[in-house]
Amino acid sequence: MSRFGRSGPPPPIRDTYSLLVLNITFRTTADDLFPLFDKYGEIVDIYIPRDRRTGDSRGFAFVRYKYEDEAQKAVERLDGRLVDGREIMVQFAKYGPNAERINKGRIVEPVPRPGGRSRSHSPRRRYRDDYRDDHDRDYRRRSRSRSRDRYTRDRYRDRDYRHRSPSRSYSPDDYKKRGRDSLSPERRSPRRSRSPDDYKRRGRDSASPASKSPSRSPPRKMSPSPERSPVRRNNDRSPRSRSPST
DNA sequence: GTTGAGCGTT
Numbered sequence: 468m469s470r471f472g473r474s475g476p477p478p479p480i481r482d483t484y485s486l487l488v489l490n491i492t493f494r495t496t497a498d499d500l501f502p503l504f505d506k507y508g509e510i511v512d513i514y515i516p517r518d519r520r521t522g523d524s525r526g527f528a529f530v531r532y533k534y535e536d537e538a539q540k541a542v543e544r545l546d547g548r549l550v551d552g553r554e555i556m557v558q559f560a561k562y563g564p565n566a567e568r569i570n571k572g573r574i575v576e577p578v579p580r581p582g583g584r585s586r587s588h589s590p591r592r593r594y595r596d597d598y599r600d601d602h603d604r605d606y607r608r609r610s611r612s613r614s615r616d617r618y619t620r621d622r623y624r625d626r627d628y629r630h631r632s633p634s635r636s637y638s639p640d641d642y643k644k645r646g647r648d649s650l651s652p653e654r655r656s657p658r659r660s661r662s663p664d665d666y667k668r669r670g671r672d673s674a675s676p677a678s679k680s681p682s683r684s685p686p687r688k689m690s691p692s693p694e695r696s697p698v699r700r701n702n703d704r705s706p707r708s709r710s711p712s713t
Numbered sequence: 714g715t716t717g718a719g720c721g722t723t
Contacts, residue, residue: 476723487720516721529721556718564721 471497471513484538485560508537
């Protein structure tokens, strides 16, 4: 009864107040918060969302209280408390686990139906069902930590940029300048070399200028490892050695 | 191994 982070079906939340605990360390576990929150009221359950890939906590936890007054007290008492060397932020949860309507942390009723269609078979799936389909996108969207993502991306981006070409900035100005200085007008646009009249006629007759060429690059298949050809699998460098010479 | 401004599960 002490371990809240244990697996298992969540308890009924018909009369529970969810508190959102933010700013907690990534190492803080439900057991660490339990004694803290339990001191201020009766805790129904504590849940800390963790990353499914790594299993690490995302940096926030949900504490469900039985009474609102206790929850409120905990919010005021634990909000800003130093936990594991970090100041945690406690506040009432705004969203419910199942899209329930929450009023001041308390789940009032399930998702209300907008409009009044009592029998509307909305194809919209539930939260969990959606996970299966777009769990990838969803995860990326609200990754565990923005900075973490950005940080990693930045690092990669920086290195990538450096690898690319620091002087190869593709700017409209640069392009213009370069094109005029380096490339000839003909090379720049062979179609442009034609008379405007021709261009107009052609454009109308042939195709619209707006039509972009999706097949700008030939569908050439990239050979990831041409050396991996099965032909070269043999380590034999002398094909003749196997040739029977008489 | 890291990080940080956010809302949840068997």
